[in-house]
Amino acid sequence: MQLTSKIYINLLIFTISQARVLKYDYTDGCQLSEQIKNEIASYKDVKDQILDYVIDGEFKGKTYEELAKFVDKFGARPSGSKVLERSIDYMIELTKSEGLDDITTEELTVPHWVRGKEKVTMLEPLYKNLAVLGLGRSVSTPPEGITAEVIVVKDFDELEKVDESYIRGKIVLYDPIFTTYGDTVLYRTNGASRAASKGAVASLVRSITPFSINSPHTGSQTYDEGVPKIPTAAITLEDADLVRRMYDRGEKIVLNVKLSSKYNEKTSRNTLIDLKGSEQPKKLVIVSGHIDSWDVGQGAMDDGGGMFVSWAAPVILKRLNLTPKRTIRTIFWTAEELGLIGAKAYEEKHRNESSNINFIMESDEGTFAPLGLAVGGSQEARCIVGEILKLFESINATELIEEDNPGSDISVITETGVPGASLYNANERYFWFHHTEGDMMNVESPEELDLGAAFWTAVAYIVADLSVDIPRQVQN
């Protein structure tokens, strides 16, 4: 999951709007006809068929096994890399081997930021190497690094209060304590430019996570126009807190920061797999995840799992000979991590046909045990999806969370008024592993992936097969 500034704002709004959700139950306003309720209830058998096949039947363990084979073969798949393109080719072949051959790729230009050697060393008051990960698009330091004193601030307010003359020539360390991702990630994404505008020569951020075993977290950041681009990186909670304690004791802290990287542009592809609808093939229910990852770990959680449950949907339906009325389109977004690049290109290219999208789904916040969906769109859309979710009581996946523009990639489409949902799952530990070397297969579980794939497939099928479209928000 990557978040652009725009999305942060959505996230913030979402965070604030939680209070509203607690007071307000969307079901209060639901006035679904008995006819549609009965129709939805009639999908119980096909839902059971899908769940049985995936959780206890022939597909049991398949999603985990295929995800493991994939990430073990390719490892990390950064935007613009050759390995990402090879992994796209592999997924196309894997899909074809399942008898699904309505596959399209759409080319686009993507950023290619390549991490070089990175080292942060504390020189005073103690000699110590700090675990570090440079942030996406960070510029390099000179080869000998930048050696400077550190100033620690917990937030932008604190930064603003410090006189420029005191910051000039120093390294700024932001050490916000993790509350929500939306609240604290700002120091990762905007910290460098904010520090540079006050004269800092480099910036560091306490990794955006609630928990650590000295594990640094990378992630994207963007430079503001008209401000010097300074090198920027994340250090661990442990080391940030060490620096903070020293700072609060009045000790002088001197670091040497060495970062190197290269940046250029390459061509990559979004991948579209269609399971054509039997009655309204132009109408789309999209299920999606991103195929690129950060350059650390295996990208098994972010977003290998999300991509694979979306891959599983048409595969499972094909194997079960279930063809819904509308087309189910699986999309593997490319270059999500550096700013939803693939999703933006898709939205632009398909803007004229966006009325064809009946519903768009994304899994990019973990594939732990599914709990339900975070749904955006009209009240009626939520009422219909909520009614569908009632079918998933046997696997405890009935919860509907209201979100204005759910998802990360799909938010560029849902914010245009297309109804959509992201997978709501038991992801309390998601940010422990997010963007770290620990994003590997150990985070995933075969049983949870089976539940996720079964749920995802059944929901997509039902939405794509209903006699009615998911109603759109009336645009103001």
Next chain:
Amino acid sequence: MQLTSKIYINLLIFTISQARVLKYDYTDGCQLSEQIKNEIASYKDVKDQILDYVIDGEFKGKTYEELAKFVDKFGARPSGSKVLERSIDYMIELTKSEGLDDITTEELTVPHWVRGKEKVTMLEPLYKNLAVLGLGRSVSTPPEGITAEVIVVKDFDELEKVDESYIRGKIVLYDPIFTTYGDTVLYRTNGASRAASKGAVASLVRSITPFSINSPHTGSQTYDEGVPKIPTAAITLEDADLVRRMYDRGEKIVLNVKLSSKYNEKTSRNTLIDLKGSEQPKKLVIVSGHIDSWDVGQGAMDDGGGMFVSWAAPVILKRLNLTPKRTIRTIFWTAEELGLIGAKAYEEKHRNESSNINFIMESDEGTFAPLGLAVGGSQEARCIVGEILKLFESINATELIEEDNPGSDISVITETGVPGASLYNANERYFWFHHTEGDMMNVESPEELDLGAAFWTAVAYIVADLSVDIPRQVQN
């Protein structure tokens, strides 16, 4: 905490004997006189005085603050290092500044194993750097490393079943799934020699932990006589499981293992701080922890916290003008991590006076919230300690676990029949951080350290002040 082979056996016995403990309640056989029960109950006021002073009074936060200052100043303190000796000097000065000057140091020869550069790279079927930590006393590889194919075994039984001709020239990876430390640590401590005896050229072990964020765990290992010494290291759960999956798929895995280290001997010191008893100053109640640490992280948990609660005991009593009848001796063991070296030297040096030890306590399994004590010794000893623990209901630290030879360092003394106890605490996550770069102040909490220091001090005071000695086991 470090465990020698001997101790593993104790641990295994303990693990097995758990079943017995569940069936058998030591209190069934307790026949304490009303007199001793009343005497113990009469310590309620002094116990409250200590708890109030540490948890809510002047000492509140002091243990955490002093521990942080200490580990932030010195960082890791490996056996034989100069920094360990400087940290001992610092603790002596800190103790003197509290008005405690009955301090003795006892010199001994300790191992000095110094980690050099370490790198493990997968060459086939995928190029990938694996996070690694060499194990204590490991020999170096040649500078270009050892490049060889990997064979994966889950335990020694599996190793024994493989023909020597198949192992010869290969790297053995042990990947036991963590159950208990006692059960799985054998593959770290004895894995190299067992693999070498079958012709392996290096050995690796899946880190001994139930949880990981790609965090390798170091630890000691020993070479058997008459078997070639091969380089040995720990890799992470994630990478070990990756190699296992590849291996089970029939893929050929080739690693390059580069390890370097130096090994020699140095002089270090055990540190003894006495708060002389008012009536029987020769009789000792010992509270202890070890001052050395592994060379990763800060050694804040293992065993900075344990050392500091033991340091706090005489400091708190001195500040409160509480002098028990017997002497309270705080010991900072040295060189625990490479084989309980300091404790063994102490036991040898003081063997003739060991009858003076009334009770010996150690904290080396974390200083999370205290729950009670793991107690070794006679039935009567447990009865008295159990009666004392009843006083700690207000902080939920009343549990008595029966253990044959509790502790790591003190086990060399408790196994000679001296009654003793180790701190039993809420340490479910202890092995997540144990021997990793993540053993830093973030593992510790001011509130939990206050509870631990208060509990430790009050128990030590009461045992040292009772009218009766803690009865010894009748030796067979």
